[in-house]
Amino acid sequence: xIDKQFEKEEFKKSVKENVKFLYRKTLEEATQxxxxxxxxYTVKDVIIDNWLKSQKAYEKQDPKIVYxxxxxxxxxRALGNNLINLxxxxxxxxxxxxxxxxxxxxxxxxxxPALGNGGLGRLAACxxxxxATLNYCAYGCGIRYRYGMFKQEIRDGYQVEAxxxxxxxxxxxxxxxxxxxxxxxxxxxxRVEWDPVKNENKFIHEGYQAVKAVPYDMPITGYNNDxxxxxxxxxxxPIVDFNLDSFDKGDYHNAVEQENxxxxxxxxxxxxxxxxxxxxxxxxxxxxxxxxxxxxxxxxYKKTHDDITKLHEKVVFQMNxxxxxxxxxxxxRLLMDQEGLGWDQAWDITTKCCAYTNHTxxxxxxxxxxxxxxxxxLPRVYQIIEEINRRFILEIQQKYPGNFEKxxxxxxxxxxxxxxxxxxxxxxxxxxxxxxxxxxxxxxxxLKDFYEMMPEKFNNKTNGITQRRFLAHGNPLLADWVTDxxxxxxxxxxxxxxxxxxxADDEKALQEFMTIKFKNKERLAKYILEHNGVEVDPHxxxxxQVKRLHEYKRQLLNILHVIYLYNQIKAHPEMDFYPRxxxxxxKASAAYARAKKIIKLINCVADVVxxxxxxxxxxxxxxxxxxxxxxxxxxxxxxxxxxxxxxxxKEASGTGNMKFMLNGAPTLGTMDGANVEIVQEVGEExxxxxxxxxxxIINYENNGGYDPDFxxxxxxxxxxxxxxxxxxxxxxxxxxxxxxxxxxxxKRNMPRPDQYFILGDFRSYAEAQKRVEEAYKDEKRWAKMxxxxxxxxxxxxxxxxxxxxxxxxxxxxxxxxxEN
Ligand code: 26Y
Numbered sequence: 001x002i003d004k005q006f007e008k009e010e011f012k013k014s015v016k017e018n019v020k021f022l023y024r025k026t027l028e029e030a031t032q033x034x035x036x037x038x039x040x041y042t043v044k045d046v047i048i049d050n051w052l053k054s055q056k057a058y059e060k061q062d063p064k065i066v067y068x069x070x071x072x073x074x075x076x077r078a079l080g081n082n083l084i085n086l087x088x089x090x091x092x093x094x095x096x097x098x099x100x101x102x103x104x105x106x107x108x109x110x111x112x113p114a115l116g117n118g119g120l121g122r123l124a125a126c127x128x129x130x131x132a133t134l135n136y137c138a139y140g141c142g143i144r145y146r147y148g149m150f151k152q153e154i155r156d157g158y159q160v161e162a163x164x165x166x167x168x169x170x171x172x173x174x175x176x177x178x179x180x181x182x183x184x185x186x187x188x189x190x191r192v193e194w195d196p197v198k199n200e201n202k203f204i205h206e207g208y209q210a211v212k213a214v215p216y217d218m219p220i221t222g223y224n225n226d227x228x229x230x231x232x233x234x235x236x237x238p239i240v241d242f243n244l245d246s247f248d249k250g251d252y253h254n255a256v257e258q259e260n261x262x263x264x265x266x267x268x269x270x271x272x273x274x275x276x277x278x279x280x281x282x283x284x285x286x287x288x289x290x291x292x293x294x295x296x297x298x299x300x301y302k303k304t305h306d307d308i309t310k311l312h313e314k315v316v317f318q319m320n321x322x323x324x325x326x327x328x329x330x331x332x333r334l335l336m337d338q339e340g341l342g343w344d345q346a347w348d349i350t351t352k353c354c355a356y357t358n359h360t361x362x363x364x365x366x367x368x369x370x371x372x373x374x375x376x377x378l379p380r381v382y383q384i385i386e387e388i389n390r391r392f393i394l395e396i397q398q399k400y401p402g403n404f405e406k407x408x409x410x411x412x413x414x415x416x417x418x419x420x421x422x423x424x425x426x427x428x429x430x431x432x433x434x435x436x437x438x439x440x441x442x443x444x445x446x447l448k449d450f451y452e453m454m455p456e457k458f459n460n461k462t463n464g465i466t467q468r469r470f471l472a473h474g475n476p477l478l479a480d481w482v483t484d485x486x487x488x489x490x491x492x493x494x495x496x497x498x499x500x501x502x503x504a505d506d507e508k509a510l511q512e513f514m515t516i517k518f519k520n521k522e523r524l525a526k527y528i529l530e531h532n533g534v535e536v537d538p539h540x541x542x543x544x545q546v547k548r549l550h551e552y553k554r555q556l557l558n559i560l561h562v563i564y565l566y567n568q569i570k571a572h573p574e575m576d577f578y579p580r581x582x583x584x585x586x587k588a589s590a591a592y593a594r595a596k597k598i599i600k601l602i603n604c605v606a607d608v609v610x611x612x613x614x615x616x617x618x619x620x621x622x623x624x625x626x627x628x629x630x631x632x633x634x635x636x637x638x639x640x641x642x643x644x645x646x647x648x649x650k651e652a653s654g655t656g657n658m659k660f661m662l663n664g665a666p667t668l669g670t671m672d673g674a675n676v677e678i679v680q681e682v683g684e685e686x687x688x689x690x691x692x693x694x695x696x697i698i699n700y701e702n703n704g705g706y707d708p709d710f711x712x713x714x715x716x717x718x719x720x721x722x723x724x725x726x727x728x729x730x731x732x733x734x735x736x737x738x739x740x741x742x743x744x745x746x747k748r749n750m751p752r753p754d755q756y757f758i759l760g761d762f763r764s765y766a767e768a769q770k771r772v773e774e775a776y777k778d779e780k781r782w783a784k785m786x787x788x789x790x791x792x793x794x795x796x797x798x799x800x801x802x803x804x805x806x807x808x809x810x811x812x813x814x815x816x817x818x819e820n
Pocket of ligand 1: 117118119120121123272273274275276277359360365366367434463651652653654655673
């Protein structure tokens with residue numbers, strides 16, 4: 001049953017009232033943005049009631065709570081998603097129509113809350129959606145960055161970063177909670193004092209700078225169950241306003257610095273994806289939100305429980321990669337220094353409360369902090385890590401007497417650095433990878449020593465995505481069609497999609513399926529025309545690669561292949577070639593020079609190819625500016641081909657691959673990350689797999705023997721493509737792409753030329769692309785393939801992933817909020 005406030009007349013009245021109340025305007029006078037605000041306030045009203053109701057239910061039922069600790073939450077827009085989850089989307093759409101308003105335009109007014117980089121941040125957002133939908137009590141804990149992921153503009157083919165001032169007009173879906181503010185301390189020193197009563201040392205932190213952490217809560221609605229959970233993101237404020245008081249105390253400098261710290265700490269999200277930069281401010285951000293979140297969790301627990309030693313029965317902290325790993329030491333500190341427990345008791349609780357998810361094996365993404373920096377910024381926390389390390393080394397020596405190699409490889413503190421992954425593994429009771437292959441690589445390669453010492457901790461949780469956003473909201477045509485065929489249960493039980501398999505040979509159903517795909521391609525074509533000024537033909541194959549730009553993801557392989565195709569069409573104008581549109585979307589980290597050059601290359605190739613009349617529009621290349629959650633929804637819905645072409649072993653899981661599959665796009669990919677499981681579900685005949693295996697890659701990496709020069713010298717077509725990077729074909733400046741060229745061939749490129757095996761996989765990729773073309777030409781075969789991808793995507797819902805986390809790691813209790 002739909003909420004009374006969403007009944008059309010009621011809703012329209014409320015929107016009008018909000019416009020009047022907020023802006024002193026009539027609906028006719030209000031801007032679209034103001035109407036967005038007014039609509040959101042109406043929706044928020046309903047949500048607040050459910051929020052209160054959920055809170056009450058939790059208080060009564062006292063369930064175990066998971067705190068999902070993450071530096072990143074890539075939420076995307078909330079309005080449409082909330083309407084879907086509240087079951088009010090259709091009703092509201094019609095009500096707005098009656099007011100002469102288009103719901104899409106209203107939704108477009110909302111800024112994307114982009115408090116994350118890519119996969120890891122979006123995964124956190126999908127998890128929150130699933131937790132609420134599955135009736136689990138959960139908090140997301142993060143940072144309220146003033147500026148989220150930068151906005152990308154393309155100027156003259158180059159990426160230019162613009163600030164993302166998402167709070168400019170005020171964000172309607174957040175609630176400031178000053179009454180829950182906490183203090184966080186940085187710097188200073190630790191004084192040791194003998195406590196004669198307890199007969200032990202007391203550690204007193206002094207001379208620190210303090211910052212006030214003020215929480216802002218965002219509601220996370222479950223699907224049709226009245227559950228509203230909370231994403232709690234922390235803002236920083238100065239403890240006291242600047243005052244002369246401190247000046248008098250001769251503390252003027254410290255007072256100014258303390259205020260500065262509060263101003264800078266949450267200023268901006270670091271735009272590095274899978275690359276550690278070692279910036280002091282980032283460690284401050286980590287400790288800031290971790291300390292505040294733990295203090296809040298403990299305070300909440302103590303409100304209704306008096307035995308802190310049973311904390312683990314009601315609380316679990318899941319650490320999204322190592323970024324919040326300082327939590328284990330901070331929890332130890334709070335339990336010992338604030339709650340008065342001894343080391344052993346505190347350790348026992350901590351190691352029952354903390355669990356760690358690993359999202360990468362690439363060494364450049366592993367967090368290591370210099371001892372000097374760490375101990376200066378967090379002196380007491382560092383002491384505790386030293387003690388954890390000391391005790392762990394004793395354990396290693398006990399288990400492997402005389403084996404100093406082990407100590408060297410496994411220590412938490414070594415070579416002047418604090419290794420956060422080691423800390424997370426030692427203190428966590430669970431260590432999980434994010435796809436089957438990834439977890440196997442962790443166990444057998446990267447974390448082998450730890451796996452051998454504590455195998456019981458290791459487990460796999462293959463990632464998933466929420467179908468509420470990426471099908472119900474992003475692809476309404478397909479969503480309605482699916483519901484028409486199999487009923488609406490797929491919205492909360494995606495395994496239902498397998499019922500669509502019976503339509504795999506049903507011509508009428510296949511035709512309907514492909515007509516929807518075509519309409520979605522028209523929608524994307526319109527978007528591209530409006531935003532990029534490029535005309536694309538929805539009859540062509542939409543071949544799409546959207547994800548962060550990174551060498552290991554091999555956008556370069558894709559664009560080099562485009563050049564190769566271009567050369568072929570030019571050389572053989574008569575050849576049979578099915579028209580293709582290659583679509584890219586990717587942000588490069590602002591400091592990642594080579595990644596930015598690859599964006600420039602894609603745009604330069606687009607310029608040449610799109611303007612070459614001699615190829616009759618058979619090839620088009622489009623770079624979609626500012627790829628983000630909101631346009632992603634449109635892009636996935638319109639894809640014919642999903643490019644998942646990372647160097648095998650490098651992509652931990654991938655989640656874009658799942659979004660494409662759900663929307664009926666076959667995967668063109670390597671046997672990497674979750675692609676392996678996608679192929680297993682859909683069958684090899686419904687995917688296009690190519691390239692070296694992860695074993696082959698790892699073997700080359702360990703034993704050498706890979707020689708891109710040989711390929712260059714023996715394959716004239718590849719050589720031609722590479723020569724075109726430096727002979728003026730795509731830029732009159734022949735030095736423009738020299739670095740890219742060198743990265744593939746120059747022996748001085750570290751650790752070796754063509755580190756990502758682009759030339760090694762090129763032929764295999766081109767051949768797979770040929771198979772794509774052949775398959776696409778056979779309309780019926782393609783339609784069946786596309787439909788089967790949707791039908792077999794049930795495993796990849798984040799609902800399944802979350803249920804596995806609950807069963808194997810968190811052990812949460814289901815909560816009932818909605819009375820029937
Ligand atoms: C240390 C630091 C600067 C850093 C910041 C962000 C390191 C890593 C990241 C982000 C990593 C990330 O997004 N990893 C991706 O996680 C996804 C969800 O598990 C995976 O699907 C994807 O393969 C992986 O690259």
